[in-house]
Amino acid sequence: MSAAQTTRIGIVGWGAIGRVVGSALMEGALPGAELTCVVDNRPLGEAAPAPQLTFEQAIADCDLIVEAAGQGVVREWGERVLAAGTDLLVASTGALTDEDLSKKLLAAGPGRVYFTGGAVGGLDLLQAVRAMGPLSEVRLTTTKLPSTLEQPWMDEELLGRMRTATGPVEVMSGTARDVPVKFPKSTNVAASVALAVGDLDAVHVSVVADPAAEHTSHVIEAAGAHGSYRFEVRHLPDAANPATSQVVPYAVLRSLGAVVGRTGQIL
Template sequence: MIAVAVVGCGAIGGVVARALDAGEVAGVRLAGVVDPAGAPGLPQLSLEGAIEAADLVVEAAGQSVLADVGPRVVAAGTDLLVVSVGALTDDALLARLYGAGEGRVHLVTGAIGGLDMLRSAARMGPLEKVRIVTTKKPAGLVQPWMDEAEARRVRSADGPVEVRRGPAREIAAAFPRSTNVAAAVALAVGDWDRVEAVVMADPAATLTSHVITASGAAGDYRFEIRNRPSPDNPTTSQVVPYAVLKAIGDLAARTGSFR
């Protein structure tokens, strides 16, 4: 039995914490939730209390929170499961996480699949071309850095509109709530600059779409994922907390199962 603390009790962390509290993951118990906004009906902890009480801390609160709490968790020797992988575009944070202490860092695949194949293909030889095209409803793609004209262009789209295109590092940083998938692909490939990320706004998009294409010495690959957005937060996919629960279950079981 391992004890798990969850940082964040929103659309992702709340689902994860309630499932753990209900005993839905074998070999796992909920130590508590860390969230200044509260976690009604669930045991609540400070970050220090979570580090002391838990074998594994799950970050489900966003990139800025990961930057703050992640290195502290790992430095204390506690394992960390990262949901906000887009934060790892920051090389300094990546160095702090992996050099902070004895705690291990695990990443969640989140809303996409196919990363194991990309890792294998990249290991055989550098991939020549990798692209991920993410399509979401316009409202969730408007960002604080946009000027009024750009924000209006995105909001008023009456058909598919390309919002931004660039290296995965740039796009994951520019859309911190919407492009963890671009970061996950780049981390799987092992090269931030080789992966081109494209963000599309489409008012007709009832599902969030991610289309990943890659080619290299191992072959040609195309993965398409179409997820339902979370009813509580349309910038994330509804399946993400269940990917987190699977990752927690795999870590608790330590079997030869696929991840």
């Protein structure tokens, strides 16, 4: 940090998440933090409220990098950010389904890596329960509009069922190890739940397409020897990027507040 104890923040990705987070920082919404630069593979010109730098420049100039551009950025740059002594806040937690990458990031340094919970709640409680013993069952059901779930690997039969559906259609079921890989922009929540539980294979995930889904919903159900738990959240999709929820950039800002030491923070 600088002598004035201001955290210099760089944002990677000037999209639905980055724009909200960057604009809030520029407006002084987070005392003790300032937007130093933006990194994006597109020339932003006057659209960027701070200098647009290369990733290498951002690492050198910033105390903390916010990843808001997708799992590929975490894979390509995560270790390099941390090795340079810069902290990293990851929004695309789906990248951590790669256990080798996860281990490397957690072992890297001297920079520190943080993960934001994004569009889901209850992760703190799941972590607390996990400390008492393993959970015997963890299920996540994610429901979104069919158009936000279409993927290049889908065959015509599945795409046809999704596009003509008049009610909910299960698109995929599997573990938190498998599902985020297939939906890199839509199922970061699955990886976040698995990080809280501590086991990718213990979380069973169902992805549902529903043409009537005005809200994106995530339902977490967990049970163990010490109790049972159920969390349900329903969010409006972001207008610019319906694959993500409107709340995600504000979850990133909350995480930033905890990192830079905002007083009175619920942790």
